[in-house]
Amino acid sequence: MAARAEGIAGKRLDKEQYAENFADLHPRFTDHEALVEADRCYFCYDAPCMTACPTSINIPMFIRQISTGHPKNAAKTIFDQNILGGMCARVCPTETLCEEVCVRETAEGKPIKIGQLQRYATDELMKEKKHPFTRAKSTGKKVAVVGGGPAGLACAHRLSMHGHDVTIFEARKKAGGLNEFGIAAYKTVDDFAAKEVEFVLSIGGISVKTGKAFGKGLKLKDLQRDFNAVFLGMGLQGVNALGAIHEDADGIEDAVNYIAELRQAKDLSKLPVGRRVLVVGGGMTAIDIAIQSKLLGAEDVTILYRRGPEHMKASAYEQELAQTKGVKIKHWLQPRKVLTKGKKAIGLKCDYVKEVKGKLVPTGESTDLGAEMIFKAIGQTAIDVTGGALALSGGRIKIDAEKRTSVKGIWAGGDCVAGGQDLTVAAVDDGRRAAESMHAYLTS
Amino acid sequence: MADLRTNFVGVKSPNPFWLASAPPTDKEYNVVRAFQAGWGGVVWKTLGEEGPPIVNVNGPRYGAIHGADRRLLGLNNIELITDRPLQINLQEIKKVKREWPDRAMVVSLMVPCEELPWKKILAAVEETGADAVELNFGCPHGMSERGMGSAVGQVPEYIEMVARWCKQHTRMPVIVKLTPNITDIRHPARAAKRGGADAVSLINTINSITHIDLDNFAPMPTIDGKGSHGGYCGPAVKPIALSMTSEIARDKETAGLPISGIGGITNWRDAAEFIALSCGSVQVCTAAMTYGFKIVEEMTTGLSRWMDEKGYATLGDFRGRAVGNVTDWQYLNLNYVTKARIDQDLCIKCGRCYAVCEDTSHQAISQSKNGKRHFEVLDNECVACNLCIEVCPVQDCITMVQQTTGTDARTGRKISRDYANWTTHPNNPMALKAAE
Numbered sequence: 001m002a003a004r005a006e007g008i009a010g011k012r013l014d015k016e017q018y019a020e021n022f023a024d025l026h027p028r029f030t031d032h033e034a035l036v037e038a039d040r041c042y043f044c045y046d047a048p049c050m051t052a053c054p055t056s057i058n059i060p061m062f063i064r065q066i067s068t069g070h071p072k073n074a075a076k077t078i079f080d081q082n083i084l085g086g087m088c089a090r091v092c093p094t095e096t097l098c099e100e101v102c103v104r105e106t107a108e109g110k111p112i113k114i115g116q117l118q119r120y121a122t123d124e125l126m127k128e129k130k131h132p133f134t135r136a137k138s139t140g141k142k143v144a145v146v147g148g149g150p151a152g153l154a155c156a157h158r159l160s161m162h163g164h165d166v167t168i169f170e171a172r173k174k175a176g177g178l179n180e181f182g183i184a185a186y187k188t189v190d191d192f193a194a195k196e197v198e199f200v201l202s203i204g205g206i207s208v209k210t211g212k213a214f215g216k217g218l219k220l221k222d223l224q225r226d227f228n229a230v231f232l233g234m235g236l237q238g239v240n241a242l243g244a245i246h247e248d249a250d251g252i253e254d255a256v257n258y259i260a261e262l263r264q265a266k267d268l269s270k271l272p273v274g275r276r277v278l279v280v281g282g283g284m285t286a287i288d289i290a291i292q293s294k295l296l297g298a299e300d301v302t303i304l305y306r307r308g309p310e311h312m313k314a315s316a317y318e319q320e321l322a323q324t325k326g327v328k329i330k331h332w333l334q335p336r337k338v339l340t341k342g343k344k345a346i347g348l349k350c351d352y353v354k355e356v357k358g359k360l361v362p363t364g365e366s367t368d369l370g371a372e373m374i375f376k377a378i379g380q381t382a383i384d385v386t387g388g389a390l391a392l393s394g395g396r397i398k399i400d401a402e403k404r405t406s407v408k409g410i411w412a413g414g415d416c417v418a419g420g421q422d423l424t425v426a427a428v429d430d431g432r433r434a435a436e437s438m439h440a441y442l443t444s
Numbered sequence: 445m446a447d448l449r450t451n452f453v454g455v456k457s458p459n460p461f462w463l464a465s466a467p468p469t470d471k472e473y474n475v476v477r478a479f480q481a482g483w484g485g486v487v488w489k490t491l492g493e494e495g496p497p498i499v500n501v502n503g504p505r506y507g508a509i510h511g512a513d514r515r516l517l518g519l520n521n522i523e524l525i526t527d528r529p530l531q532i533n534l535q536e537i538k539k540v541k542r543e544w545p546d547r548a549m550v551v552s553l554m555v556p557c558e559e560l561p562w563k564k565i566l567a568a569v570e571e572t573g574a575d576a577v578e579l580n581f582g583c584p585h586g587m588s589e590r591g592m593g594s595a596v597g598q599v600p601e602y603i604e605m606v607a608r609w610c611k612q613h614t615r616m617p618v619i620v621k622l623t624p625n626i627t628d629i630r631h632p633a634r635a636a637k638r639g640g641a642d643a644v645s646l647i648n649t650i651n652s653i654t655h656i657d658l659d660n661f662a663p664m665p666t667i668d669g670k671g672s673h674g675g676y677c678g679p680a681v682k683p684i685a686l687s688m689t690s691e692i693a694r695d696k697e698t699a700g701l702p703i704s705g706i707g708g709i710t711n712w713r714d715a716a717e718f719i720a721l722s723c724g725s726v727q728v729c730t731a732a733m734t735y736g737f738k739i740v741e742e743m744t745t746g747l748s749r750w751m752d753e754k755g756y757a758t759l760g761d762f763r764g765r766a767v768g769n770v771t772d773w774q775y776l777n778l779n780y781v782t783k784a785r786i787d788q789d790l791c792i793k794c795g796r797c798y799a800v801c802e803d804t805s806h807q808a809i810s811q812s813k814n815g816k817r818h819f820e821v822l823d824n825e826c827v828a829c830n831l832c833i834e835v836c837p838v839q840d841c842i843t844m845v846q847q848t849t850g851t852d853a854r855t856g857r858k859i860s861r862d863y864a865n866w867t868t869h870p871n872n873p874m875a876l877k878a879a880e
Contacts, residue, residue, distance in 0.1 A: 044795050045794070
């Protein structure tokens, strides 16, 4: 990490305060809480929650299994569809997925806490340290998976289950992808991401080679030659630009990188943060970095978003969470210029904008906002790391319904493919579906 | 304000809510708390004859079944009659009655089936100033193995005999408490009446085993690895109690015999239902044992408000009003046609009605409209069974609507407003033919 300018410092809080701030956002349900909540489920026909779940988990069934005293069976039901059900239980925006369509939301504005119940069940089985699936007889086929994030892990697990041998090529020092490096710390405490990777791999038949990536020695052609099939799930490598003057000033940080650093930090008090922090963006990453800056001890944290609250990619729940943590959200503001003192950023000059015929135009008013630290959280962008080998759509890899790319023998999923939802749970679904398609291909 | 005062076979109480003979009425302390809370009366927990006190198990006495969120729906017990010395109970009964003269004090009794023990205990109870006695011919566990409780209640001749002795040996009104563990409740009720009983009370508890412990394969409650059946009560038994009450109320021989209703009464509405089936008072146990004595306030105020809204000044204004509407199946109007209707504004689209109709009934509900989740009744398949209404989580979302004109889309038959029942139906080989 590069040295940071003055006004950006660690040790803003005492030790206990760090621990308290970064504790579990939603602690695990007690048995009693789980039973009371599970009893609320109506066991709907063709349940809307199940339809809304990208991985189509049989939610009414797993809730019924909890209510009848078998949380481990519930976990098995979840893992059948989503081997990363533990992480999804923690990070899924359930308020815009299963819980949004729960009939009890319709009936009384209080959906079943499906995410919490899912966590209760998956925790119960995972603490057993016994893998719930067994591998089929070996097929002798070898598959390469590029990227050890949610898509790659889900794909590898399902392939291994079907008896194929899998090698995961991971760019970083450890697998997990955004689960390990990207999710807000208070959503996945106690090193859960790493434990989950261990859980997934414990099925056997999967080896992980770290420090391997396209452009860093790994070549698609080699993989095609050495393996019977290839799955690409390497996520996104680029970060969008602000498009503001002096964007390269000191103190301008990329939110994704900073969160990765935070997630790997052994001692949060050593993580420097500004007294005043500005976050540019409207998605989950913007919310995550804003809240975590506040939790690290920043005094004033403000999110700037160029449109209204209803346009933000972050759900209403996430926006509210940020506000209850003391984060200010300003709307209809677009940065024009980074204010600097020497090489150091000291704030943003922003234009007020409005929407005219779908386009944002300046209203003529502007404002200067001071800050020591400015985070870009305006989305990641795809860089074609395969060297033009595959057909793309909007810069991302083009796939069909079975997650097949334009090249025979190569599948892809997760954030690197076109038309995705940029959600952990969607990546998991891609991985599993791709694996089923690959299995059919490998055994036909 | 409706007048809830009750006069049941001469026993007066400020309201019809009595605590049934059971653990809540075993001693002065509990009964005084009950009266402070507003209960109209109590039936003191069953006294046995003088001698070494009754012995109870020292392990668990209760078992239960629960609904969602552990709401207690049915309670089972293996407790026996009072295990406190007779004289102490008698002293306390006397004291409480003296201090709470406006409340009903009925004393439950169970002694061996011989005249002398009954004569002796009646004299002792009379001395306390109690208002009436209730003969416990109902307890189905423990005491029945010794020839008492339901062992008496299952033999109409014994009921008649003991009731007659009691009427002979006391000036107090005699209420006979009936066991439901019998095929036809009318027989013991008739026997009680023949024996001169002033009233019957029902139902006592039902033989039950609530659970089998799957670790040690023993019934629960389990006493050192074994269990015996207990007596079942609570909301789950209310339908059985209502049915038995109606049988007695509409039987030619017993019609008009005063009834004290018992069985799963949990709120004012349950009580009103028993009174509508002619009950002169109602007895409550499980609800109190689930929620404590304070529920009586909901019961009295609830009954009172409902009576005010309906214009009933006294309990007598609606007592027995439902009896005439209980009939035999063969007299039900087969020309009465209804269809289920789903209120789309209230529907939360859970699809439970669809699941049960499609899987277990008549395939009379559709599940989509213009590609959207939408549940609607198909009149040409709906037999109006009511299952959809019973499984719908939203009250009044699905209702039965009577069809009074046109044709029944299911049968193709024209709707007739004439009454016609099975006794004259053409498919009935025993049909009564109109005089030719």
